[in-house]
Amino acid sequence: MAIPFTEYPLRPASYAATLGRTVIVVPHPDDEALGCGGLLALLRQAGLPVAAALVSDGTMSHPHSQDFPAPARRELRYAELRHALAVLGVDENREVLYLGLPDSQVPSQGPAFEAAADRLAAFLADKQADTVLVPWRRDPHPDHRATAALVAAALARLPQPPRRLEYMVWAWERAAPADLPQPGEGTGFRLDVAAVLPQKQRAIAAHRSQLAPGTIADDPSGFLLSAHMLSHFAQPFEVYIE
Template sequence: MLPFAEYPLRPAEFAATLGPTVVVVPHPDDEALGCGGLLALLRQAGQPVHVVLVSDGSMSHPQSVLFSAEARRAVREGELRHALALLGVHTEPLPLRLPDGRVPSSPGQPGFAEAAARLRALLLAARPATVLLPWRRDPHPDHRASYQLAQAALAGLPGAPRPLEYVVWAWQRAAPADLPQPADQVAGFRLAIDAVLPHKLRAIAAHRSQVAPGVFTDDAAGFLLADEMLAKFAQPTEVFFEAAP
């Protein structure tokens, strides 16, 4: 049983206290699923939001013949822009276009250092007060790698922004060891998003290639978000982790 329902609830007004925000997104749709409500609340409060898209998103339907890998990437990036607009975010995402399913997780791997440098440059330019990251042990390798990439970009950054970690796959796949441990020194909380839940649901639906009936329909084994998974994100709260007091 996940402990998320036991976490303290913070009101929607909490979002305004986060200031300008950068969100690190492993794949198109993670922004809507994991923190779409918070993004909508940030924009309603007039806070700037910038988005970094880590992977190229091309591997959800790798057997598609009608859509090449480049075409799949273009579709998914277009869906991301549409979803962000529905949440009130109109800044152009920064696409790092690392390989979907193989995002590098350490400096010795190809593409890691360059991607960390590009993310760091955006952070220096945007000067966010808060950075939204995937939960460090979210049960998807690209999510964990994206967290490591963000940590490398944040290391030694002047005026280090406040990190908040959001969950996506932990809702469905988390093992006990994937959840916060005492050594993590983090605390969980829930954010009330009921006022903007319709915006979040529309943003999720904007990722048409990932929800039935889909877009890449010539790959029968391709990925689609299951109804059970989608139900986790139709709740009036979102879960975040932050450094424990």
């Protein structure tokens, strides 16, 4: 039986300093702040380099908007990501790779997948990553699962792949029992992020288009993060699987 996340052992904030140069791989803009905002802030406080790779173009949060057609939605989401990274202390101008894969249709195989894996492997090598942060392999969103597969393919291309830590986003809300980490399937832990929780909350707030009332007003079917979903990320810890 899977152990509840809240029962994972708690590691101190100082653990972040052991991770070295870190790259976070993000399915959509906002996943970096939700899943790892505290860790990213702690890494930067420790003076460690942090870079980000954004997998999807983020355009499907409000697919029916006429005020913000797809190119405008993409640029809005990219700008929100840069803002969130800046809040967390990451140099958002130099340290972001945009893979530009289609939101809600990130491939898990095929030519586009292989080309993205090549680009990501080169990025990890260029950044001399010691650690890569990636969504939990069975996080319920299909783009998150495809992102985990993409990272696995990129790591397989490297002669000395970095350490891999998997973070939770939708597993808090939507995971079926079989989706959750099973006994013996890696080491689960909570990281104490209480000292940087206000910074993490500001980074989440940078994604204004995803938070009520939102900034895209002409698509009532568009996505907004619920208050209940956000409550998981207001806790003074983050959950990781190694």
